Structure formats: C-alpha cells, structure tokens
Amino acid sequence: MKVILPDATELELPDGASGLDAARAIGPKLAEQAVLVKADGVSQDIRLPLPNGAKLQILTTRDTHDPDALAVLRHSAAHLLAEAVRRLHPGVKVAIGPPIDNGFYYDFEFPTPINDTDLEAIEAEVQRELGEGRAWEREEISADEARARFEAEGEPYKVELVETAEGAISLYTQGDFTDLCRGPHLQTSAPIKAFKLTSLAGAYWRGDSNNAQLTRIYGTAFFSQKDLDAHLERLDQARARDHRRLGAELDLFHFDEHSPGSPFWHPKGMAVFNALEDLRRRENGRRGYSEVRTPLIYDKALWVTSGHWEKFRENMFLIPIDDEHTYAVKPMNCPGHMLLFGSQLRSYRELPLRFAEAAPLHRNELAGALHGLTRVRYVTQDDAHIFCSREQIDGELDGCLVYLRYLYGLFGIEPRAELSTRPENKLGADEEWDFTEGKLIEALDRHEISYFVGEGEGSFYGPKIDLHITDALDRSWQLGTIQLDAQMPSRFGLTFMGRDNREHPVFVIHRALFGSLERFIGIIIEHYGGAFPLWLAPVQVRLLPVSEQHRNGAREISAKLREAGFRAELDERDETLGKRIRDSELEKIPVVVVFGERESEAALAVRTRGEGQSTRSLDELVAELEHVVAPSRG
C-alpha cells in the first residue's frame, strides 16, 4: 500500500501499516513525537491501520496549538485523572471523560462526596503519575467480552456505554487503568508538560436530570507550561471584560438579594437600554410593526388555553387571588397577543398583522441558573407576533431574517444559527411540525444562512431559528429567535375571513431579534469591553472646566450639546484636571472636552477615545458627532 505525504510525495508501506509505521518510515524523531494522524483529513489514532492511498498528515508534539492535537493530549490527561481517582478513591465508578474546548472533564460516581481538598490530592497524584511516566496500549475486543469485563469490574456506566456502542469496542490501558474508549490517545504521557484540575461540579449521567448526578472534575492540559500560563492569563483578561464586573465599574446596573435575578438599571445602564429601545421602535415602525401593550398578569384560565399551564408552569410566578382564582405573571407575551388578535373579526385585508411589545416578563428561573444580565428572572424581550396566512409565511420569514441581519450587522456580532426542531413535549401533530420545520429550513436556505440542527430543542408550540453567541468567558447564549407556530392560534381559535368569505387558519411568527434586551446588553458590554460606540455610550461627551472660573463656560457648552440631542455631562468636581481626565478614561467616555482660558476665546480641546486630542469649534464638534451617530439613528 501507499500513502501521500503533505508535499505530494508517495510513501510505500507494508499492507496494514499504521500511522505510527508511516512516521517511523519517515524518521525516528517524527515517530517519537507523533500524536495523531489525519488520513484524508479524518483524525485517527496513530496505532490504527491507514487506508490505502490516503493523503496523510501527522500531527506531533510540536503542533502545540492545533485543536485536534490538544484534544488528544487532553483526552489522555483525562485518563490519567481517572487512574488517579481510582487509586485514591477505591469503589469509585467511572463514567465518561472527553476532551472539551480548553480542557477536559471526567465524570465519576464517588462512594462518598469529595471537595476541593480531595481535588488537590488528586491533582498531586496525577503529577506523580506524570513523573513516573505512562504509556497507552490499545486493544480491540468484542462487545460481549467488554460487557463481561466491565460487569466484573463493577462499572455499570461502562456496561451501559458498551451496550449502546456501535462497531468494535476499543480499550486503552495505561498504568493499572483500562478504559472503554474510542481514542485517539498519546503514545506516552511525556508530551503532557502542564496539567491542572480546574473545578468540581455535579453533572447528570448522559445530561439527563432524571438520571443519577455524577461528580464531574474539570481540568486542562498543555504541551508546555508556557501555554498553560498563557491560557490562565487569557482567562484573567476575559474576566476583566465580564459584564457583571463592568456593570459595577461603569455604574450600569446592580442586583439585590430582595429580588434575585432582576436587574436594577442605574441611569447609565438605562441610557444604553433606551438607545436599544429607540433603535427597536424606529426599525419596527419602518418595517410595518405596530406597537401594542397588553396586561402583565392573567387568570390561570388563559395559561391553560395557551398550554403554558401544562408545559411552563414551573417557570411561572403564580399569584393566588382567592379560593377560586389564581393569576400568573406573564413569562411570554404570546397569549396576550392572541387575545388581542382575537378581539376582533379579522379580514385577509389586514394581514399580515405585526404586533410588537417589549414588555417586562418574569420567569422563575432555577436559582442556580441565574447569571448576571445573561440569565435573569425579569426579561424584556423585543418581542413581536406576526399573524399571517399560510401563503404569507415565506415573505414574513424573509422580512425577519433581513431585519435580523441588519441589527446584528450594526453591532458587528456574528451569531451562529440553530434550527431547533420538535421537542418531546410538543403540542400538535407531526404533520404540522413537518410543515413548520420545512418552512424554517427553506427560509434559512433562501438567505444562505448556515445552521446546525438542535434536535428536540424547539418550543412546545413550534420550531425555532435560534441565534447563539459566546460571551467573554466562552459560554454560549441564545439571543434572537424566530418561531413559526400553528398551535397557539388554533388553541385560541384564531381565524381570518378570506376573500372567499370563509374562515381560514392563522399562523403566528414569534420573533425576538435581540432576544432579551438584558441578555443582549450583557453580551455587547463584553463585546465592546465597556467602550460603547458613541450612539450607545451612556455619557457621550464630558466637559471638564480647567478651573472654577471656567465652570459657567463649560456649562453653556454642555447645555448646547444636550440641546443638540447628545448625552453630555459636566465634571466640575474640585479635582485636578489630570484626575478628572483619568476618571473619564476609566469610564471609557468617547469624547472629553477640556474647557479653560484658551477655549474661552478659541476652539475647544477635544479628546476622543482612542484617538488623542485635537481642537475644533463647537459647531464642528456637533456636526462630527452627528455624523458618527447617523448610521444608528437611521
């Protein structure tokens, strides 16, 4: 057989040769450093036979930043962790231990709970293993053999994995630990130059909260200590961009234990909030949406009709009124909008009807799920419900996707699209879901939006196109969502009169493009590192009078800027100019104007964030600011 090397030369090998054999044929050093082989771009363990004629790429310990090479390193590190845990905690049952972005984890069922102190001991044990050195052996056995073996070892999770595994079963052994594992793995532990356990957490077996909760140990590993240090350094820098930290530093919002998960918006945070609201109102108006306002609390009967009582009650705040009546604070706007639509006989001439409302919603999120602005109990969705006929669905979905692209383009953020399909607790028949899912797929294709499929991730009333973005700490959050719903209108008996003088079914598109204003603001705080563009900045211009006698002059300028529609502010504290400039810098204020003796007579000294200082007249400054702000003011 032969393989093709990256430089296009061909290498003759005996039949059945492995990646390691190929590396040996090229050179002993390469063989020693080999970590992973890619045959025609597909990763495989270096111990496995190569396909004949494959284009070969061998990743080595020098590919210190290659995600695939790092995954192999970390996967092997996870096995060292499991070996150490089994030695230190006899009776522990092992589950799974894959590499993940930036590290790895391994799930265990411990006979007795462990804590951070145990974690330190486990890490020390792994370091000892690394000192001794380990080598991995790979073997393949039948599923029956594997099952018998893990049953004998008292490893129920491994037995379950064997039972659901496809194809041959492979085992990897290092030290006294043998793991059911697909691989690939390192040859030896020598390349693991840095190893660190990072945290301890509970995790449900197979990600299902009905299953047993296991103990998950997170860690990371690198090809060098320097890389680990750099990783930790990056984490530190990311923490500086954390919106919870910047929210306090920039005086945007805070939380209080008297209402967990509900932000208190300070004046500066509210300025950002309102800038987004202004944008939302203007664009909605331009795109044919009508603003509406509906109640915050409704009788339980409404929630029974909508299906929320059955599907969403656990997340709702209930208000007992008397023995017979219970109200609930709305977690979504849709039922209210259904009532609004149904309050009149609707003609086909009215459709599509686009009702927009950015009302406060309350969801009783699990206490452990709350997270700054990105996971709150008080949510403001930039919500809208589009009521349309079957024929209008495509056009309305198009409108939503164009709108969505415009909005995200303004912020320069590029979310990933997900098609979320029918969940287990869905309402309605499969045929209806076939139709609504099909419509969303066609729309994504028309707009050439690539997406991944989230099986079963849809809402109980319809499939969704969801947009996801990662925050400063690499956590993924859902922002916008576009949902096509045939269930809710039929549960509310909504119809419209057609040209044929008959009633026709109504379809509803639920759409929130920012998603929630709270979460969106959390994300953009991190995206901009707190340095908002001019149109969003809480304070756009700050005036600094040089000394007491320039206060009146500075006040006048500040008033004129406010008159021109800008958020201008005066800092006339009795601090040195240097101190006040420093504070303005730390607050990331886009434009700072120093006003003193010279400016009373001539041009203003303008300090622009990131660009240094220059001089211009007040009129020039206003014109310039208007020019900068224009795109977002439409």
Added chain:
RNA sequence: GCCGAAGUAGCUCAGCUGGUCAGAGCACCGCUCUUGUAAAGCGGGGGUCAAGGGUUCGAAUCCCUUCUUCGGCUCCA
C-alpha cells in the same frame, strides 16, 4: 432545583490554629490648593464581619439552618 466553593466598610481585599481582630487601599465627606490632558496634600465619617440558631468564660474565626453570589449540570431569551 442538583454538585462544589464563597459571603469582613460603596468597591478590592487582609484578619479566620477562638482571647486589643474590627484593619488597608480606592471611593465618600471636610479643609487647603485654583488646577492644562491618566491619580495634589492633610484630616474625617463609615462595618451588629450575609441572616438566624448553637458550642464556649469568650465567636468574624468552630457547628447547624436559611439567603445570596461564584464555577458547573439541568433548563432557557
């Protein structure tokens, strides 16, 4: 909700093998200075050490419960 960790002045933190342990810096207030592009000087106020209960002669420090926060899991905009 579950697993692990934490909660000391507005913020960041020290003190935590129980006994001058209630402290520091920044912030705040007052006075002096009247400031020219990233921190002027001096002085001062401020905390029932998250809340409640317990152990002890004595608790910020040890134990229990609750609340909140942080890292995950589940769930979700």
